[in-house]
Amino acid sequence: MPSNQTPVAETEPVVEPVETRPAAHVHAALTRTSTGNEDLRELESGLDSLQSDADRKHRIEWSRILLPIAALAVLILVWQFYVSLGVKRRDLVPGPLDVMTQMGVLWNEGKLQEAVWTSLQRGLVGFLISVAIATPVGLLLAQVAPLRRAFGPLISGLQVLPSVAWVPAAIIWFGLTDATVYFVVFMGAIPSIINGLISGVDQIPPQYRRVGTVLGASRLQMALQVILPAALPGYLGGLKQGWAFSWRSLMAAEIIAVGGTIGFGLGSLLDQGRILSDMTVVMSAILLILAVGILIELLVFGPVEKRLLRRRGLLAGSTR
Amino acid sequence: MPVVLEHLGKRFGDGAPVLDDVNANIKQGEFVALLGASGCGKSTLLNIIAGLEAPTSGALEVPSDGAAFMFQDAALFPWLTARENIELALKLRGVGKSERRAKAQELLELVHLGAAGDKRPHELSGGMRQRVSLARSLAQDRQLLLMDEPFAALDAITRDLLHDELERIWKETGRTIVFVTHNVREAVRLGQRVLLLSSRPGRVVQEWAVTEEHRTDAGLAGQLTGVITARLREEIRRHAK
Numbered sequence: 001m002p003s004n005q006t007p008v009a010e011t012e013p014v015v016e017p018v019e020t021r022p023a024a025h026v027h028a029a030l031t032r033t034s035t036g037n038e039d040l041r042e043l044e045s046g047l048d049s050l051q052s053d054a055d056r057k058h059r060i061e062w063s064r065i066l067l068p069i070a071a072l073a074v075l076i077l078v079w080q081f082y083v084s085l086g087v088k089r090r091d092l093v094p095g096p097l098d099v100m101t102q103m104g105v106l107w108n109e110g111k112l113q114e115a116v117w118t119s120l121q122r123g124l125v126g127f128l129i130s131v132a133i134a135t136p137v138g139l140l141l142a143q144v145a146p147l148r149r150a151f152g153p154l155i156s157g158l159q160v161l162p163s164v165a166w167v168p169a170a171i172i173w174f175g176l177t178d179a180t181v182y183f184v185v186f187m188g189a190i191p192s193i194i195n196g197l198i199s200g201v202d203q204i205p206p207q208y209r210r211v212g213t214v215l216g217a218s219r220l221q222m223a224l225q226v227i228l229p230a231a232l233p234g235y236l237g238g239l240k241q242g243w244a245f246s247w248r249s250l251m252a253a254e255i256i257a258v259g260g261t262i263g264f265g266l267g268s269l270l271d272q273g274r275i276l277s278d279m280t281v282v283m284s285a286i287l288l289i290l291a292v293g294i295l296i297e298l299l300v301f302g303p304v305e306k307r308l309l310r311r312r313g314l315l316a317g318s319t320r
Numbered sequence: 321m322p323v324v325l326e327h328l329g330k331r332f333g334d335g336a337p338v339l340d341d342v343n344a345n346i347k348q349g350e351f352v353a354l355l356g357a358s359g360c361g362k363s364t365l366l367n368i369i370a371g372l373e374a375p376t377s378g379a380l381e382v383p384s385d386g387a388a389f390m391f392q393d394a395a396l397f398p399w400l401t402a403r404e405n406i407e408l409a410l411k412l413r414g415v416g417k418s419e420r421r422a423k424a425q426e427l428l429e430l431v432h433l434g435a436a437g438d439k440r441p442h443e444l445s446g447g448m449r450q451r452v453s454l455a456r457s458l459a460q461d462r463q464l465l466l467m468d469e470p471f472a473a474l475d476a477i478t479r480d481l482l483h484d485e486l487e488r489i490w491k492e493t494g495r496t497i498v499f500v501t502h503n504v505r506e507a508v509r510l511g512q513r514v515l516l517l518s519s520r521p522g523r524v525v526q527e528w529a530v531t532e533e534h535r536t537d538a539g540l541a542g543q544l545t546g547v548i549t550a551r552l553r554e555e556i557r558r559h560a561k
Contacts, residue, residue, distance in 0.1 A: 313442025
């Protein structure tokens with residue numbers, strides 16, 4: 001161990017400094033190293049700026065906009081090329097232009113708007129109600145062990161069960177009404193959202209709960225102020241899947257259950273195209289269903305997810 | 321006497337005791353460094369004082385309002401900014417909304433982070449995160465502050481500065497601090513008293529007083545460090561096979 005003559009210092013100055021401030025008496029690790037509050041503030045702010053990254057500016061990333069458009073253009077060209085080879089009959093495989101023309105016709109008849117609006121409205125309403133039901137149920141299941149043991153397997157099973165399987169039952173119970181459509185949407189979306197939330201809660205670092213306890217959070221405060229925000233990335237994943245399941249179930253329900261007081265949605269349009277054997281209508285409906293899915297992802301989930309991950313510093317190095 | 325530990329023991333299940341007959345008195349406003357090698361049950365002892373775990377034998381007296389706690393990793397919530405992390409602690413304590421904002425800013429200023437309040441934890445350096453964490457534990461406004469190796473993961477330069485910082489804040493706020501560490505120099509640098517815990521089972525085997533002279537005289541502090549290190553190694557050697 002060191003004697004009195006040699007000061008023990010991890011950052012011992014090599015050259016005796018000029019006496020501008022009492023730096024010669026700095027013996028880091030063993031004694032006070034700063035000379036008062038102001039000195040400490042200055043040292044810390046220097047170290048802080050050395051150790052943190054400079055702010056990066058966000059620019060419009062053109063590749064994010066241009067690359068998908070280019071990919072779409074290539075696909076349409078390939079499609080057109082295949083059609084112009086004339087391998088299949090034109091009425092079986094219509095070209096991009098035929099489908100566009102058909103969409104124009106549907107637009108002028110007002111059918112396109114009606115179908116998109118009806119489906120989108122139902123999909124969103126059904127999804128939002130599902131979120132409102134699934135969130136408290138999911139939190140409860142994630143927090144109360146006996147409940148989770150009891151109902152967990154059932155929820156997982158329901159998530160795997162294709163919700164189309166509920167269509168016949170729903171028609172018998174509710175007839176050809178909107179209730180049938182919503183029922184099928186709920187059965188598709190609710191289990192996914194519950195499972196997403198539960199797996200989000202499972203992935204919370206145990207430290208967060210300890211902090212919550214130490215800070216004196218009650219059970220409810222713990223759930224709302226700690227568990228729910230901490231589980232948000234997993235929950236958002238569940239919401240995305242829940243929306244996908246809503247949208248799919250909705251289309252399945254609309255295709256199967258036609259007539260009655262059920263309105264005219266995209267699924268109904270698709271089924272109408274099949275009955276009329278008009279491939280351009282069928283293709284139009286498929287493309288519209290796809291387009292709604294893409295738009296919801298691009299305009300809603302994509303930005304929300306990106307913002308969430310960026311704020312938590314989870315975006316570095318990802319390809320998003 | 322905010323903390324009194326009498327014949328405190330702790331064992332998990334049927335295993336060997338982690339803590340055995342721990343006795344200590346910690347005075348109001350005192351800064352006590354709890355020193356020990358691995359496996360001395362330092363963290364368990366801290367958890368017991370914090371009320372996160374119950375002892376299996378003995379008795380303890382702690383402030384009725386509990387203790388503030390600072391962890392080895394900052395354990396800040398990544399979805400909140402530095403300020404919001406502090407405000408959450410105030411909120412869970414029941415402080416009103418308008419008062420929260422002012423109080424959080426005051427605490428940020430106290431740890432010299434007045435300008436970094438809107439940054440998120442991932443944008444802060446390790447030392448800054450620990451300072452926010454310190455401000456958060458001060459926001460709990462408990463007389464007793466328990467610290468579980470809070471600077472162990474920091475680089476040497478930052479740690480030296482945070483020692484000064486913590487000493488300053490301790491003097492300004494008059495808290496009673498129990499500081500757990502396995503670093504002898506850190507214990508001597510910070511504590512008014514250094515308690516050495518033996519390992520397996522943990523028990524207070526010796527204690528040293530650190531005076532104001534030790535804070536400014538590196539030779540004196542070095543000597544004490546040497547003495548404590550020798551005693552600590554003796555403890556460790558006992559476990560050699």
